[in-house]
Amino acid sequence: MGSYPVPIKTRAVLEADVHPLIFQSFKSFWVFVTGFLALIPVYASHRSFEFTWWGVASAASWVPSGFCTICGVTYIGRKSQRASNPARADSDFPPLTLLRRVSEQCR
């Protein structure tokens, strides 16, 4: 959870000034898609899918929570500090850059 804001702080995303709800929509999309992966063990063990509105209630709190986090952290909090670091803001895919940095250190 602590890693998910990292890709959003790339220079391109900051410059595009993406609306927090759009960012949240990408998160929701992947939660929606990966949620269906859970059907594999359900049907593999000959069970059936049982819907519950508590899942929707939980998601109804999760979306505003994510929205508030993006507004608070990305737009008001650490954005300016991270944006002021050109060496890191230029990278496009943080995990690869991190790996490169680690391998440089090990060499």
Place this chain on the structure above:
Amino acid sequence: MTIVISCASNAILSFLVFWLVFDEDIKQHEINGHEIYLAPAYLAAIVVGMVGLVYAPKLNTSTAAKTEPSAGTLSVPPASTASRTPDLAREMLMPVANDSHAIQATGAPERKGGLGVQLLGMLAGLGSGVFGAVQYGCVNAGKRYERHKAGCADDPDSCPAALREQFDNFGSWMVSFGLGAALVTLSFLTLLSAGRRVLAGKPPPQLHLKVMRVPGSTAGLCWALANFCGTAANARGGSAITMAQMSAIQLVTSGLWGLFYYGEIRGRAMYVWALCAVWTIGRHRPARAREGRMSFCTRSKFWLRGLVEC
């Protein structure tokens, strides 16, 4: 500050609500013949650690400001120079990380940090923490309510198979949550688009598909995985304790990115931050009643699993 407000409010609210309202089991310690709860003290210690984690990186800034009286007026190289010599630029930008000139030098959008914005940031942090606590609370509250309705609150194993399936983290729960996330986000997007159109006469917000494709998907997948693990940890450990653990480890993970990837924390601040991280993680002493009966091996596995999950 936003992060600490979010994490602390999330942890405290989850702990109080699930301990006092939902009566989750918390380990009692016997000291001088008195049964007392140490968990609130551990929680307070975790919050202190969280504050330290957030403020430790600022030590460098304050130190630089003391040793370099003109730090606030440092001339910042233009963006082209900064990109050619990133290390030098980082060195020069570090003392004035919050300086508006530094932000302008990168070409990134700048936002004014007035009192209103700070207040808004704190409110956003509080909202994030409260809603986050409710999100995970729904899992346990829903499970308790449905078990009570089905008359199997005392013996969960005797609950109907359909009920157990509904709250199965590795099954139907994730699908219900995913469907809910899609429904709620679409509703919010519709409301936002209608609001912009009616109130301000503006078009709906752009998707920025080209820009957001990779970072948006990476963030989404990171969150989906974290949410899966978080729900599993929550179902196993209860909201009262797990939320504080997750919030603290979330802060430490963010800090590790800042330390190793962004290079934001260096020098004395790095050691203070590491101390705060060890303190925060170290406060995660066994607090649930059933952990008291665990063997050392089982307990180690429990904490290792918690770390991996978070």
